[in-house]
Amino acid sequence: MAATDGQQFPPPKVLTYPASAPPLLVTQGAEGRLYKTTHLAPNRPCALKYRPPKPYRHPILDARLTKARISSEAKVLERCWREGVPVPAVYAMDPAAGWMMMEWIEGIPARVGINKLLGDRREEEEEEDAEAPLPETCETLLADLMRRIGAAIGALHKTGVVHGDLTTSNMMLRPRRRGYGNGSGADGDGDDAEVLKGDVVLIDFGLATQSMSDEDRAVDLYVLERAFASTHPRAERLFATVLEAYKETFKKASSVLVKLEDVRMRGRKRSMLG
Numbered sequence: 245m246a247a248t249d250g251q252q253f254p255p256p257k258v259l260t261y262p263a264s265a266p267p268l269l270v271t272q273g274a275e276g277r278l279y280k281t282t283h284l285a286p287n288r289p290c291a292l293k294y295r296p297p298k299p300y301r302h303p304i305l306d307a308r309l310t311k312a313r314i315s316s317e318a319k320v321l322e323r324c325w326r327e328g329v330p331v332p333a334v335y336a337m338d339p340a341a342g343w344m345m346m347e348w349i350e351g352i353p354a355r356v357g358i359n360k361l362l363g364d365r366r367e368e369e370e371e372e373d374a375e376a377p378l379p380e381t382c383e384t385l386l387a388d389l390m391r392r393i394g395a396a397i398g399a400l401h402k403t404g405v406v407h408g409d410l411t412t413s414n415m416m417l418r419p420r421r422r423g424y425g426n427g428s429g430a431d432g433d434g435d436d437a438e439v440l441k442g443d444v445v446l447i448d449f450g451l452a453t454q455s456m457s458d459e460d461r462a463v464d465l466y467v468l469e470r471a472f473a474s475t476h477p478r479a480e481r482l483f484a485t486v487l488e489a490y491k492e493t494f495k496k497a498s499s500v501l502v503k504l505e506d507v508r509m510r511g512r513k514r515s516m517l518g
């Protein structure tokens with residue numbers, strides 16, 4: 245995650261009003277930008293998601309698409325938040341201007357936390373080590389995290405929402421103790437094990453949809469399963485714990501897990517055919 249001072253690109257108009265600190269551009273993706281800002285209140289940092297106009301799209305179509313995407317993401321987040329799913333609260337939005345302001349989640353992405361615990365190694369080394377057993381303390385900590393991830397997804401699916409892009413980058417580990425690991429949101433400091441005990445908060449609902457279908461839910465799980473295997477090959481085995489906790493949290497999980505078998509099969513066929 246490359247943090248810059250936010251001066252490289254013009255910020256949305258809302259961020260040009262005075263605030264206790266200048267906005268910080270946290271990420272710049274293909275579709276949007278994420279700023280950390282205190283525009284709402286000096287002691288309440290917020291995450292502002294901004295989708296700037298796309299010069300390569302027809303302006304009317306672009307304005308409509310941007311408005312629809314911001315509204316849809318905010319709507320899904322609000323629904324989840326109301327139902328107690330761990331997601332950032334939405335504070336304000338202006339879909340026509342392309343932005344949404346939400347609660348700033350302290351901590352680090354689960355991907356960073358897991359990789360720190362497993363040790364920063366090159367991908368090829370990871371593959372070679374994929375079969376090697378993990379130290380017991382590592383295994384216990386990770387299994388516990390996997391359970392919390394499974395429970396968060398179970399709660400999400402229970403509300404009738406599928407995320408659409410579940411990865412360990414789209415889950416933050418919010419420190420339970422104040423002042424612990426709350427750096428810039430990039431790497432965090434402190435004890436790696438303690439960081440892993442943070443609360444799982446799901447973020448990035450840009451591709452989320454409302455759905456109660458077993459198929460959509462199974463695909464959501466499959467996307468995470470694939471992402472997990474490629475990002476954390478040493479911990480791949482532990483993914484089963486995510487599914488166990490999902491099953492314990494969500495009473496309709498059984499039929500989703502049956503569907504997941506079909507989805508995996510289709511995935512294997514597709515990869516065999518290239």
Ligand SMILES: Nc1ncnc2c1ncn2[C@@H]1O[C@H](COP(=O)(O)OP(=O)(O)OP(=O)(O)O)[C@@H](O)[C@H]1O
Pocket residue numbers: 245270271272273274275276277278291293332346347348349350353413414429447448449450451
């Ligand atoms: N509420 C938040 N609190 C703290 N950090 C956040 C928050 N939302 C996002 N981030 C950080 O900003 C990064 C980018 O956010 P996000 O994934 O929502 O944007 P994006 O990938 O550009 O969105 P999209 O996929 O919808 O185009 C995240 O990986 C995370 O590190």
